[in-house]
Amino acid sequence: MTPILEVQDVTKAFGGVIANDGITLKVPQGPIIGLIGPNGSGKTTLFNSIVGYHPIDRGSIWFEGREISRLRVPQIARLGLLRTFQQTRIYGKMRCLENMQISVPHVHEGLRTMLSPYPPEVTERAEGLLEFVGLYPKRHLRGGELSFGQQKLLELAMALMNQPKLLLLDEPTAGINPVLINSLMERLKRINADLGVTLFVIEHNMRVIMNLAQHIYCLAHGQLLAEGPPEEIQTDQQVIDAYLGAR
């Protein structure tokens, strides 16, 4: 079976800084895949390259057997490949429920759809997903009024509203109340298992990622350092050195 996402030999440089250097990796259909690496190792750059945020210098990116290296951000999003942002981006002046409603898939969007109100089923689904991330009591508040962690949850719910096939999560547990992390992990697993969304997750919290992912890629200095199941990565000397700064 072809993997849902294939990154082949992708290189991206900003001036003299080579953020991604010949990275090749595969995300098969189904599981939760992790992406780790020290700060500045090029994780977010790789995500940006995949979703078309900036052109890549070399290599190619394939989604469901189709090359997407040259497509633009909204086109890639409409194919069902979505990302959340490390800094969290929501629509601050809109209510939480509106944030959700506007996040429906935008695949077939003619003038008629653009100019029609939201059907009740959309609102229902939006409320259901807000309940799923625990934000239902706050559905009428404006997005900007939520705390950072709550905005993170809202962003996750918005992504689910879009019904993606593959979801790239950039540090989903950063800034979340530690008490909630276990339940959030459980939610992420359910998103993967019940909703059938393949997850590709950047995470700094080792406990979370080791528990979550079936397979982990590790970047360092823009290059792919190691890959393997969590147990192997945990004991990989190169990975430990990269994190602790050994030479």
Next chain:
Amino acid sequence: MTDATRNLLLYALIGLIGLLAPYLAPAFRVQMALLWMMILFALTWDLGGGQMGYNSFGNIVFFGIGCYVAAVVQRDLFFAVGGQPQATGDLATVSPLFNYFNGFAVGLALAVIIALAVAAALGSGILGLRGHYFAICTLGVGVAAGEIASGWDYIGAGSGMVAPIFPGGPGQNAIFFYYFFFALAAICFFTLKWLYGTRFGLAINAIRDDEDKAEAMGIHTTRYKTVAWCVAAFFLALAGGAFGHLNNFIDREVAFPGITFGVWMVLMAILGGQGTLWGPVIGATIFHATQELFWTYFIGWQRVALGLLIVVIVVFFPLGIMGWLRSRWPERFGETVDLEARTAPISLRETR
């Protein structure tokens, strides 16, 4: 009283005042016609500037296109026999009623078509710019349109052109154009009210709040922006066509008044409160009324008084009148002040 009945009463009251006004104050018909036009200006500007976050200084282009197209159609469609009624000639023939309105209708239709075409063509290009770049570019488009108009012989170039005289006695046109602008402003208001309740409304709000996020979520941002721009162009072209006829004389200063109408539409929307439906209406009314008062009582200093007013507004009501009211009485505007919801802890309890 429920919100719905209260709204209905409010609309009925405004509608009644609007209908009776030209008979209650016959001397101010033209001023009141222009008031409705100002409301339309502020509403259409706010569609882009307030709801979508795209501050345009070039919306006046569509108004000018409306002015010129409607006048040219009148000239060429029904007055070809009578000659060219330009400012230089004296052939501004009085037309029979039927011809006048026929020409007016065809002119408005063509004005709308051309304005929409220009909006779509310009929009697909410059709506890709953001923030200040967009604002500057639209400013340039406005200036360029004026330059083209003043150099193009076909539309009278620098000496301008004359729209046909309204059939009937002097002052007869005021009543017709009053109701025209009243109806147009009302249609514009309700069209926007409806639009803001659809997917379109949320999409342009999303573009305002975070366009990168909107793109990352797959929203057809360019398509939505172009539609918004076209809606504004539609109403502005109609307003322009009528204004040219009301004014009878058109040149670049009348059709592309960037530093008056073009700036006022921005001011009125900001004064009333950007990104709200009623804000532009309130802002335009207050602005137009004070402006007329300043002209009457502070002649010679009217621009200074207007400038002071703007300073006061910006300093004391940075969110506009509606924004100020909303922060003063949030519960009146459906803002959730429910402390319980605000402070509710997030729980991810088992839902199965």
